[in-house]
Amino acid sequence: MANYQKLSINQLSFTYQHDRVPVLNDLTVSVPLDHIIGIIGNHHAGKTTLCRVLAGIVPHIIAGNLVGSCQLGDQSPVQDWPAYNQQTGFVLQDPHSQLSGLADTVADEIAFDLLNHGVEETAIQQRVAAVAAQLQLTAQLQQSPDSLSGGQLQRLAIATAIVTRPTVLILDDPTSEMDPQGRSDFFNWLKTVTHTTIVIVSNEIDELCEIADELWVLEKGHLVSHGTPLQVMNHLSPKWQVATPTIYQLASLMNWPLATKPTLFPVNFNQLRRCVNVNHSN
């Protein structure tokens, strides 16, 4: 029963129906729930497909051959998908596709999921207002979703995913259209989310290393590395062509290893500060 507190993937492979080559190949990994998991890798590494598996989109909506198991706590995206789906928030790569297409205002768009789930109007009002405040969309609530900028649209997409208070939040490259300030606000906000397992695909390696508890590296459908950002970034293979965080590059250039583990270089700000302090005091 131990795995009831874990997200565990066991010998998972997936092949789309229209394809012969598996997109995901024999993935096995397990992390405690309520962690932030960052997924990185090159194009066609299988990142989006892994998100789809975790959300139950494959094989429930897009057909294909799924082998192995995927379990989140006591639930599985493969079995009883409607119940699982109610617990899950998903943000698609393209924020336009996230919209219902019928809402006249941003407020109506955020309320769509709640209406579908039969939530009371007063509760809808409160939750829409709260989510809009969290994602800095309060000023846009009465605007049409069509009038939003790319970054605002991505924040709206995230708002629609979290308004249902999911226990699992899956984000497929949610900051691609945000400006640097918006991106940094978003990652700061993500850090404050509690009681939620967050899976995020992103190219923002600096930010990922700041917030993620765990990083998964995918390459051509294989899970080639996983662990804390510190472990993963210090043991990268050049052939995966994965970018490293600026802090790691700086520290290795200056030869500032961690005081506690001298073979490893820091990957985020806190680690860097500690090892710089140690180096200075020497």
Place this chain on the structure above:
Amino acid sequence: MKAKNINDQDSRFSTWKIHLTVATTTLIPAAVGINYIAKALAEGLKLPLWLGSLGTFLASMLAGPTAGAISGFINNVIYGLTLSPVSTVYAITSIGIGIAVGILFHRGWFQNAKRVFVSAIIIALVSTIISTPLNVIFWGGQTGVAWGDAIFATMIGNHINIWLASFTDEFVLDLLDKFAVAYLAFLIYRQLPQRMINYFKDNQ
């Protein structure tokens, strides 16, 4: 559709419920959009054709005759309500086209260029048979396309029966139009990615 069912309040809506999957629900607006684009491009290039059923063809091919029929129907109703009221009545023709394409495609009559030729003739016939009475009722037999109507006027002038004249007017235009649309749909369908074809097939 709306007008017919107003008196069916509340639960009685379920009696005419058509099973619609989410995939079909989102495919149909796309098909209507494609109809509109094709029609506008035909007008832009000054083609003597409508091409306005291309989306209906593709919807039928991807998701079956029901999806095609609904696409065609809704296309004319919404197009009629928003842009050209009289075209609403040709919703019936569009239903016929959607069903005909769906059945022909299912039976393999869109497999190669030769078979598409036969399909186009059959679809044009279906379309003409349904449209002619509508043309007679609403436009005194005309189609609204100048050179088709010229044939119509000549035949009427020579005391040929209005039904025959209207049928000829419509059939000549329909034949040309359905040939163009059938071949365009055939060529476009072959270019669609397999994942797309599978998605709509699985979610019928």
Place this chain on the structure above:
Amino acid sequence: MDIRHNRLQKVARLHWYNVVDPVTKLLLALFLTLLSFQLTDLYFEAGLVLISLILLLLSRLSVATLHAVSFSLFLIATMILIQGLFNSQNAHPLVTILSITFYQEGVLYALTMGARILIIIFSIGFFMNTTTVSENATYLESVGMPYNQVYLLMSVCYILPQIQQNLKKIQFAEKARGINPQKTLIQKLRSLLPIMIPLIIKTFDQSINRSITLQLRGFNSPERTIAAPMYHYFKTKLSHYFLVLMIIILIGCKLWQIIKNFL
């Protein structure tokens, strides 16, 4: 605080036609259309045209309606020309212009047809110009239409204006590039493919994504809260029953006339 729909604002801008529900407006359009097909007297037709025109003018006139009117006026003109000259019933000359004779019967026939078309355009224009997509959607849902069907109808309503705008851009760009050099019909059709294929694939991809989103967002959920209508409508059931009754009577009359012809 009502962040979702500010009803107070709407009440301040309430017009007389807002108390008539969308279905009554559509039924009225259907009723006027059927009545115009039942009548044969040109004076009655003219009266109906006037009634529907007044309805339209008392609401708001949109560009779309004007376009529809101008397009059909052109067709009505060609109808008068063809029927006035060639109608098989033609017997009594009406007027002769440059030795071309127009006949009474044909012109009358074309005018009756034209009146019917105008009645359809005006009465549907009244419906379109006085309702909004979201008003219709909430009303249909509130009277029990399944949400996926409401969604389907409404998303088509939303997609058309969007596409219209995109197309204007494409056509503008095409004009800027100059006239198409293709001569034959087949060449012209071929030239469509490179534009159409990417556009169609993109459109279908968007609908696949949207269908995934809708399922993720609980679109099919049986628990959905039914939307409440936007306005308080006046005697909806009574007007529906009355209009449906009139429509049934009109259809019955027409059917009886057809059957009588065969007897």
